[in-house]
Amino acid sequence: MTLLELENVGLVFSVRCQGRISLKEYVIRGLLGRAKRNRMEVRALEDINLRLCAGDRLGIIGPNGAGKSTLLKLLAGVYPPTCGQRRVYGRISSLFDITLGFEPDATGWENIAFRSYLQGETPRTVRQRMAAIAEFSELGEFLNMPVRYYSTGMTVRLGFSIATAIEPDILIIDEVLAAGDLAFQAKARQRIQSLISAANAVVLVSHDLASLQALCNRALWMEHGRIRADGPPKQVIDAYVQHTTSSAASGASRQAA
Template sequence: MARIELEQVNLTFHVRQERGVRLKDFILKRLFMPSRNPGMKVHALRDINLRLERGDRLGIIGHNGAGKSTILKLLAGIYQPSSGRRLVEGRISSLFDIALGFEGEANGWENISFRSYLQGETPTSVRAKKQAIAEFSELGEFLNMPVRFYSAGMMVRLAFSIATAIEPEILLVDEVLSVGDLAFQNKARERMREMMAKAHLMVVVSHDLDAMPQMCNRAVWMDHGQVRAMGPCAEVVAAYRASVEGHALAA
């Protein structure tokens, strides 16, 4: 059931120096003079081919800005490919940017519902899970308080508890293992391990090269939006390491 296929996927987007254009400028400048706010084209992903079947555990490595997170967002369906084909079958759970997406005015309980609904739950299924989510988050009384009073750590705790309460077929993770204080981190790591074991398919972005071969059977090394190497995890990690250390020696 769980399956991911990317075929010749490209992703380009245009960014501008200033956030957004003004309608006034757009009309005036178009007619009379060249723009003072030129756009830049970013080729974020180039010709990506990827095929993952049930049971695959893929790790994505590479330096910052290589397109690791972009791939993850593309797989999640948040970015659409500019060209090429994306096929994802299976229920997705994504763990990235999880501290975003809270309604500040609503309390913790309500936010549990909102986010669960967005993950495809129904009022009945949420009611069944709410208690477990609350317990895992250990927020107790704070759940009755509007989320806008939460600290960053509490927010992440709640987000993590909600996001990991479903049983996904496809799990997409972006270096979220550092959540909350030390005690919660251990708990979160335990929960992640459980989820990874249960998920039919997993893609994880991480800089933790030591942990990677234990978590994953395959790996992709991204470089400037392109796949530099793909294959068994240990081999790709070793190649990446050699390259990084080579650079360090040369410098």
């Protein structure tokens, strides 16, 4: 069963070279007829073809700036594709930047409610889930405290507990698991595995290759906004590691020479 499909998707960021301009500036330039378009185009993603099926545990790897996080945001629907098609056949829950999506002055409990409402829940369904989310996060008394005072690890616990509690069809996680402590990482791994058994799909970005290999049954290697390899995790990760070390070695030898 296909849950999410990308067909020939590309994403171009159009970035202003001089930062923002003011309205005054804009109007005056328009009046003087000097509306220079000082823009730079960044091709963040190109020719992405991806089909995500039920039971897929997809791990995305690649160097910095390869487009991993951009691809995740596009999968989640936050970035609209510049060209190509994105088709979704399921409910998506995402966890990107851990500091995102919390009202700092509200308590943990309140934030659980906000985030659940954002996913389209109602007070009745949230009340049923509250206890389970609180229990999984193991935050206990801290849930009565404003999220502003949480440590990074605590924020991750809360975010992960909420994002996985709504039993999404597709769970999208960006590089946040590493922030929890060992016990929580093990628990999170278990939760991801149990999501799979409920015939859902998970997409992860991580630089922790060992845990990716343990968690995923499929890996995607991104480079320069393109998919370089897509296949069984062991194979793709080995190729990626070999490529990276060999290019690092050649760089080092060039420097030495």
